[in-house]
Amino acid sequence: QAGRSELAALARAGVREIQPGIETFSTRLLAAAGKGVTAAQNVVFMKWARHYGIDLRYYLLHGFPGETEADFERVLTLLPRLRHLAPPLRLRRLALTRGSPYFDFPERYGIRKVRPYPEYAAALPEAPLDWSRAAQSFDHELPGERALAGHARRLGEEVARWRALWSGPRPPALELRRGEGFVELVDARAGNGRRDASRWDGDAAWAYLACGDAPMSREELLRAARAEGRTLDPGALSRALETFDERGLVWREGKSFFALALPYRTGFREYDILSVRRPRGDASVEPFREERA
Numbered sequence: 504q505a506g507r508s509e510l511a512a513l514a515r516a517g518v519r520e521i522q523p524g525i526e527t528f529s530t531r532l533l534a535a536a537g538k539g540v541t542a543a544q545n546v547v548f549m550k551w552a553r554h555y556g557i558d559l560r561y562y563l564l565h566g567f568p569g570e571t572e573a574d575f576e577r578v579l580t581l582l583p584r585l586r587h588l589a590p591p592l593r594l595r596r597l598a599l600t601r602g603s604p605y606f607d608f609p610e611r612y613g614i615r616k617v618r619p620y621p622e623y624a625a626a627l628p629e630a631p632l633d634w635s636r637a638a639q640s641f642d643h644e645l646p647g648e649r650a651l652a653g654h655a656r657r658l659g660e661e662v663a664r665w666r667a668l669w670s671g672p673r674p675p676a677l678e679l680r681r682g683e684g685f686v687e688l689v690d691a692r693a694g695n696g697r698r699d700a701s702r703w704d705g706d707a708a709w710a711y712l713a714c715g716d717a718p719m720s721r722e723e724l725l726r727a728a729r730a731e732g733r734t735l736d737p738g739a740l741s742r743a744l745e746t747f748d749e750r751g752l753v754w755r756e757g758k759s760f761f762a763l764a765l766p767y768r769t770g771f772r773e774y775d776i777l778s779v780r781r782p783r784g785d786a787s788v789e790p791f792r793e794e795r796a
Contacts, residue, residue: 527564
């Protein structure tokens with residue numbers, strides 16, 4: 504898994520663009536495809552790539568064997584949380600690639616009528632090749648796929664909206680500004696010019712920062728707090744994590760939570776401590792007015 508330290512090292516080495524195999528934000532479908540990663544791990548990768556200025560070129564795919572309406576609905580619900588991260592190039596239907604489990608064992612996944620894409624022969628009509636042996640990518644049929652066409656169309660429209668937000672002069676953002684004992688999250692993911700700020704104090708602030716590098720469960724956060732000599736109220740921690748999730752400020756996968764906000768940056772410097780102290784209070788959402796120290 505490539506996380507913050509690995510992406511920082513790649514940026515220092517001069518890497519400016521990566522083509523990752525994101526493909527879907529459904530961990531269930533990633534596991535079925537034998538990808539060896541979870542959706543949360545992909546989101547971690549995307550967050551730190553954005554933070555360190557590394558461009559991503561990837562596609563979202565649909566048409567996985569076993570894909571259901573529930574898979575589409577979950578992804579559609581979660582995508583708006585990621586608008587501050589690099590969007591996919593577009594949504595594409597899954598193609599069978601030579602050497603993949605879907606190609607090698609199509610009957611295992613209910614895949615039928617595997618054949619080379621006709622573009623191979625159209626591009627080289629005189630070539631004396633058996634394209635079933637020479638082609639790299641293959642078309643196919645998947646029972647039940649047509650019934651999900653409407654969901655695929657909606658997912659494609661959401662991807663188009665995501666890309667449209669990034670076509671302007673200022674891409675969407677979700678920033679974290681850290682002060683003594685509190686964090687402020689500035690949310691400008693909507694793309695309508697609105698910048699909302701929510702402030703979190705004490706243990707809630709600590710918990711958000713603690714799950715900022717990698718996903719952590721409530722139990723892992725409690726253990727991490729004890730290791731630092733910090734006492735957390737388990738009930739209050741659960742309520743804070745649920746509120747983060749309700750407001751779309753974390754990526755939740757199973758029992759784990761991953762903070763989506765990126766540390767506030769000016770140029771090449773990261774500002775972890777705000778010079779402006781603010782009165783303590785409950786977390787709230789209000790229009791953000793930028794303050795300059």
